[in-house]
Amino acid sequence: MKRNVVLYQEIATKIKKKILDGSYPLGENIPSEPELEKLFGVSKMTIRQAVALLAAEGYVDKQRGRGTQVISNQLFNKLSKAKSFSKIIEESGFSIKKEILSIETITPENHPVLATYFDEPITHIKRLYYLDNKPYIYYQHYIQEVTQIHEANLNLDHISLYQLLKENGYTVASFEDTFETATFSTYEKKQLQTEQENGLKRMRKSSDNSGHLIELSIGLYNTQIFPYKIEYEV
Numbered sequence: 001m002k003r004n005v006v007l008y009q010e011i012a013t014k015i016k017k018k019i020l021d022g023s024y025p026l027g028e029n030i031p032s033e034p035e036l037e038k039l040f041g042v043s044k045m046t047i048r049q050a051v052a053l054l055a056a057e058g059y060v061d062k063q064r065g066r067g068t069q070v071i072s073n074q075l076f077n078k079l080s081k082a083k084s085f086s087k088i089i090e091e092s093g094f095s096i097k098k099e100i101l102s103i104e105t106i107t108p109e110n111h112p113v114l115a116t117y118f119d120e121p122i123t124h125i126k127r128l129y130y131l132d133n134k135p136y137i138y139y140q141h142y143i144q145e146v147t148q149i150h151e152a153n154l155n156l157d158h159i160s161l162y163q164l165l166k167e168n169g170y171t172v173a174s175f176e177d178t179f180e181t182a183t184f185s186t187y188e189k190k191q192l193q194t195e196q197e198n199g200l201k202r203m204r205k206s207s208d209n210s211g212h213l214i215e216l217s218i219g220l221y222n223t224q225i226f227p228y229k230i231e232y233e234v
Contacts, residue, residue, distance in 0.1 A: 008049035
């Protein structure tokens, strides 16, 4: 019995990885139960347990006569009962596009503020979120250095920043978000294509189980386009 529990969890993890890397795309069905039985060489019961686990975690939705559809490709689905901000934006009728501006390795000691958080070389990523082709969020991510980094696997369409960290041996155990009003610099206004002097600033710190910081992300929002919203299930 113990081995069966471990086995279906292992299979669920393998299926989840294919969801996260885009092999099983959002909105499409994963292989049928008979196909998964053949693929993994296990019983129907084991596959059903694996699929049930993925459904409980919010990755798939099993519908009679329709198969099992992928409904989320986010690494974290059950952090809380809060609906993701990206989901709120999509449900508001906006199209979302993301663009990598630059990726580089930097040394924290040359940046006084970063030196308070990191003591080894880190990866610095700049990117833009667009809503209906209008710049909406200007992001700067500072993360523990990752290997084989290139733009294609950072567009967040097929792999999230947190999945990238996980695949490089970093496991996010906790988040801390801080929100405040920020005055945009000339460069930031240029990136956001706005004359607005002030906007929303969100700073996220992500840590591992030991409390070691592995991500510092700073996002500047042009709230004239869309306000930052949080929706919770009751």
